[in-house]
Amino acid sequence: DGGITQSPKYLFRKEGQNVTLSCEQNLNHDAMYWYRQDPGQGLRLIYYSQIVNDFQKGDIAEGYSVSREKKESFPLTVTSAQKNPTAFYLCASSTRDRGRIDTQYFGPGTRLTVL
Amino acid sequence: QKEVEQDPGPLSVPEGAIVSLNCTYSNSAFQYFMWYRQYSRKGPELLMYTYSSGNKEDGRFTAQVDKSSKYISLFIRDSQPSDSATYLCAMKLGGANSKLTFGKGITLSVRP
Numbered sequence: 001d002g003g004i005t006q007s008p009k010y011l012f013r014k015e016g017q018n019v020t021l022s023c024e025q026n027l028n029h030d031a032m033y034w035y036r037q038d039p040g041q042g043l044r045l046i047y048y049s050q051i052v053n054d055f056q057k058g059d060i061a062e063g064y065s066v067s068r069e070k071k072e073s074f075p076l077t078v079t080s081a082q083k084n085p086t087a088f089y090l091c092a093s094s095t096r097d098r099g100r101i102d103t104q105y106f107g108p109g110t111r112l113t114v115l
Numbered sequence: 116q117k118e119v120e121q122d123p124g125p126l127s128v129p130e131g132a133i134v135s136l137n138c139t140y141s142n143s144a145f146q147y148f149m150w151y152r153q154y155s156r157k158g159p160e161l162l163m164y165t166y167s168s169g170n171k172e173d174g175r176f177t178a179q180v181d182k183s184s185k186y187i188s189l190f191i192r193d194s195q196p197s198d199s200a201t202y203l204c205a206m207k208l209g210g211a212n213s214k215l216t217f218g219k220g221i222t223l224s225v226r227p
Binding site: 004006040041042043044045048058090092102103104105106107108109111 | 121123149151156157158159160161164203205207214215217218219220
């Protein structure tokens with residue numbers, strides 16, 4: 001089965017703790033992304049990586065960190081510096097579709113709750 | 116003004132109705148336009164994409180783009196209860212930058 005997996009599905013964190021969300025893809029996609037989704041806010045880009053060992057900040061990178069050591073993996077760490085981390089986190093990956101567009105495919109998401 | 120504005124909803128229609136979902140955008144450099152469907156507590160799935168003005172049809176779904184007015188629409192014919200979901204429009208600049216800019220999404224409920 002090809003696709004994007006995210007784990008865990010639900011995650012609870014105490015204030016002051018760092019947590020790492022996993023994202024793995026076996027689609028051989030070059031680019032990977034992390035989004036945050038809050039009610040009524042749509043999807044906001046946290047970080048993205050277009051190639052291994054390289055990544056760029058998105059629109060709301062403060063309080064988050066990422067690494068891209070392998071093509072298939074793009075873990076996101078939510079640090080204690082993120083003031084309001086409770087949200088639904090979505091990972092996506094993309095490849096060029098017939099050379100015209102980088103179609104993004106999403107994983108099932110991780111719901112993070114800070115207690 | 117936000118780059119992408121989407122009708123806020125929610126929207127409730129009877130089964131069989133024609134549904135029109137709309138987004139406007141301010142950046143004329145957007146070249147690629149997508150609609151994603153997201154069921155509750157799931158990741159979004161790509162429904163349709165287009166890169167030119169005009170209509171693109173796929174079964175009961177039609178995506179319409181009007182670049183001169185900076186306006187895109189998704190039409191759903193013969194709507195079904197299984198169409199009940201949140202619909203997100205997304206747009207992308209041309210070139211190598213692969214970032215998408217999303218609308219906030221609209222929640223559609225189709226009543227049996």
